[in-house]
Amino acid sequence: MPPNATDPGPQLHISRPQEDTLFVQFAGSWRMQDGLPATTELQPFLDAPVRRMVFDVQDVTAWDTGLLTFLRKVIQQNQQQQIETDQSGLPDGMRRLLALATAVPAREGAASSPKRTPLLARIGAQGICLWAASRDFIEFIGETCLAFLKLLRGQASFRWSDVLVYMQSSGSQALPIVSLISGLVGLILAFMGAIQLRQFGAQIFVADLVGIGMTREMGAIMTGIIMAGRTGAAFAAQLGTMQVNEEIDAYITLGISPIEFLVLPRMLALALMMPLLCVYADLVGILGGVVVATGMLDISLVEYFNKTQAAVRLIDFILGVVKGGIFGVLVAIAGCLRGMQCGRSAAAVGEAATSAVVTGIVLIIVTDGILAVVTDALGI
Known part of the structure; x- marks a missing residue:
């Protein structure tokens, strides 16, 4: 949504309409420059057993990727705690963006440092490169000599x-x-x-x-x-x-x-x-x-x-x-x-x-x- 200079800052209202349901209502401007709250603010409300969490963003006046990041972290926490997340209160565009963010999970071990190549493998690779370079050099010398012979015959x-x-x-x-x-x-x-x-x-x-x-x-x-x-x-x-x-x-x-x-x-x-x-x-x-x-x-x-x-x-x-x-x-x-x-x-x-x-x-x-x-x- 487009920003407005008069929009209030991010507001988070949490209630329990049912004993096992947590209703999270977002209001105000949820942009990164507005100083978004941390997801840990929801933790005290999760001490009691919660099986379902409902989102409502109707009162949000402006938002950007900051709100999507907040929702994404909350959804991940709910998955870890086996809490069902109801996204029906979110706009269609926001739901599609969240689905796109979770469509391709990070591959395990992708961020790990690459394994060090063994010494013998490095020596072998260098030997192969040296052999290929020597072969190319000899071929080039041979083609040059043939061109020089054609020059002597007046055919170059x-x-x-x-x-x-x-x-x-x-x-x-x-x-x-x-x-x-x-x-x-x-x-x-x-x-x-x-x-x-x-x-x-x-x-x-x-x-x-x-x-x-x-x-x-x-x-x-x-x-x-x-x-x-x-x-x-x-x-x-x-x-x-x-x-x-x-x-x-x-x-x-x-x-x-x-x-x-x-x-x-x-x-x-x-x-x-x-x-x-x-x-x-x-x-x-x-x-x-x-x-x-x-x-x-x-x-x-x-x-x-x-x-x-x-x-x-x-x-x-x-x-x-x-x-x-x-x-x-x-x-x-x-x-x-x-x-x-x-x-x-x-x-x-x-x-x-x-x-x-x-x-x-x-x-x-x-x-x-x-x-x-x-x-x-x-x-x-």
């Missing part, structure tokens, strides 16, 4: 204009962040080396430390990590959004391979640009070392570059460039794989981008460790 269906666009986005547009990170890495390497080498009067070897460290390892690793967080996540978000919009399904329906048309251009662009970015990162890192050498160690610019040229071999430079190309392929694979595996919701796109970054970084670190063992065994 993609546009070279897309490759140029991705080369620009993952190449020249990435120079600012690569410059910042590589310069700071070179500066930090030189600073850490200067603190230790200065104790032995061997400050000049800072050039060796920075030059070899940047060309063999840090240039390629830091560039790969930067591209994993920047370009790999972008690839995953782009392909994930296409999955949500069902664009990839449209390509498949038209007979166009998504691996060839979407994945291959991105992989080619990143594989071609990563070696160039590594060369640029090496140069910027060495310049960062120059700042520390000339500012803290009083080493002249000519002396520093002469020492760097003598320390860094061509094989060190080539090894770093090769690592950069491999890391570029891995970042592209991680980004495109997670994008193709994306679900059909907006949240899934964010999860795909996050997973692409984590997967790319893990692949870079693991691959770099493997290459370090291989190059050491080969004496490179």
